[in-house]
Amino acid sequence: MGLVEREISDGKTLSTIKKFLMAGVIEDGRFVPTKSGAPQGGVISPLISNIVLNHLDWTLDEKKGYKFVRYADDFVVLAKTREAAEEALILTKRCIEDDLDLELHPEKTRLTSFKQGFEFLGFFISSNSIRMKDKAVKKFKDKIRALTKRHHNFEIKVVEKINPVIRGIANYFIQDFTTSIQLFNRLDQWVRKRLRCMKYKRISRKDNPRIKIKNFRKMGLLFFRDMYQNRIKTGKLLPS
Numbered sequence: 001m002g003l004v005e006r007e008i009s010d011g012k013t014l015s016t017i018k019k020f021l022m023a024g025v026i027e028d029g030r031f032v033p034t035k036s037g038a039p040q041g042g043v044i045s046p047l048i049s050n051i052v053l054n055h056l057d058w059t060l061d062e063k064k065g066y067k068f069v070r071y072a073d074d075f076v077v078l079a080k081t082r083e084a085a086e087e088a089l090i091l092t093k094r095c096i097e098d099d100l101d102l103e104l105h106p107e108k109t110r111l112t113s114f115k116q117g118f119e120f121l122g123f124f125i126s127s128n129s130i131r132m133k134d135k136a137v138k139k140f141k142d143k144i145r146a147l148t149k150r151h152h153n154f155e156i157k158v159v160e161k162i163n164p165v166i167r168g169i170a171n172y173f174i175q176d177f178t179t180s181i182q183l184f185n186r187l188d189q190w191v192r193k194r195l196r197c198m199k200y201k202r203i204s205r206k207d208n209p210r211i212k213i214k215n216f217r218k219m220g221l222l223f224f225r226d227m228y229q230n231r232i233k234t235g236k237l238l239p240s
Contacts, residue, residue, distance in 0.1 A: 020044040059095040131180035154198035184224035
């Protein structure tokens with residue numbers, strides 16, 4: 001709250017924020033009081049995170065030779081050499097743990113290079129490509145699996161249900177800097193396979209000619225490849 005008070009002077013606003021922080025949480029059906037921190041997933045958490053970690057922004061000022069990118073509590077520090085990156089890690093730990101009394105995530109905090117690549121905001125970023133990270137691909141497939149169960153009938157309603165999922169992924173991951181055409185092709189093929197399996201209650205390549213790509217298009221199924229190519233040509237995912 002001390003850090004919050006540096007940014008906000010209105011008493012009513014401060015009182016409301018404090019009530020959010022002290023409201024407690026429900027765990028396994030039981031009320032548990034909150035004595036410190038902000039509840040994960042709480043509506044107030046992103047605001048608190050940005051206010052508190054503003055101190056980290058100033059600590060990793062570009063004048064020290066670093067490029068620093070942060071979204072809420074997820075951030076990347078870029079340096080020109082490994083030695084500089086090691087110094088940045090020490091500086092970051094000192095700021096997070098000593099100044100702010102927080103902890104860096106032990107599994108997500110590491111030194112890497114553009115050749116090895118790293119994950120940030122759902123993307124895997126490397127010197128070769130910028131694509132969906134594996135966990136994001138799995139999450140997408142899990143959603144499609146839930147909507148394309150083989151014992152259900154294949155109807156136009158199925159396409160209407162999975163299209164918003166495809167569109168949501170495309171809106172986020174198909175950007176000007178994305179280099180994932182091969183991945184998007186594979187996802188298109190996988191979605192079509194799921195739909196054919198619903199239709200014929202089996203997994204078989206022999207079913208590919210039975211429902212051709214043009215038939216899926218007539219049904220209105222969205223294709224990642226189409227949206228990717230349209231984004232490159234027009235800057236928009238779908239034709240006007």
